[in-house]
Amino acid sequence: MLENETKPTEQKLLTEVELELMTILWRIEEGTVAEVIELLPAGRNLAYTSVSTILRILEQKNILGTRKAGRGHIYRPNILKSDYEAKTLNHIIQKVFDGTPAALVRQLVSSNQLNDQDFEEIVEEIEKQLRNKVQK
Amino acid sequence: MLENETKPTEQKLLTEVELELMTILWRIEEGTVAEVIELLPAGRNLAYTSVSTILRILEQKNILGTRKAGRGHIYRPNILKSDYEAKTLNHIIQKVFDGTPAALVRQLVSSNQLNDQDFEEIVEEIEKQLRNKVQK
């Protein structure tokens, strides 16, 4: 029995800079190196080559796809932001919240960092999902 | 005006191994190097010196406190697990969920990875917190 070396469900999370650039690309759907740099937050200065390198790494990891356009590349996410969000949640539920989603929610609602609107939105999300479940 | 070099609210998250060992120490409240090794999950083999090094690093970062006992040290967390949980949640809400807690909950409840018991517990947590809020 071989050790399974390619476990698609157990990919690591993105690194800090990778996430930073992916956040931009998820928003604009696709873009060139120059366009991504354009959308970095003010005060975040990265050399053209740095951004280019990170995007190339993401492409090698198959997280970005690419197509030629004129002299450059246009990069586009291969994975949905919501899939990555789910992966992140799974990860921290396992590593920080003892594998129990309720422990995460308990921490979230008891931390006194949510305002009334946050609460309303959260309750609404859960009620929506519960109606959905009952329907089935 | 000096740049604030010690910003207590902006500490970085723990690294992977640091979190692994802290999880054990939060559970047992305090322990020696040998005791922590004892409680590593089966299949996780770390040399005594590796665990010792990580615990010493955590002590230097003031995340663990220590007291002598016989010829060894007993380590004990200086920060509450719940505080670290809150910090983790803030971090991923900012970096992954656009700063909106409701987006996190939306992802959590719509991911179809929660069973009925998870839902019950989560609803209970929120109701409890809402009752609490109304009281105030």
Added chain:
DNA sequence: ACCTAAAAACTAAAGCCTTCGTAGACCTAA
């Protein structure tokens, strides 16, 4: 007091992540 076993401290190597400089490829326009 002294010896030994156990623990801590020190040191270092291997491996990633981040950043960017350099060299060269490739368009485009004169």
Added chain:
DNA sequence: TTAGGTCTACGAAGGCTTTAGTTTTTAGGT
């Protein structure tokens, strides 16, 4: 066709993380 500017690929430097071997310290028994 060639010059100039733009973009990519490569790779290296620096810093942090992880892991563990070696050396030093120290408690505890005789």
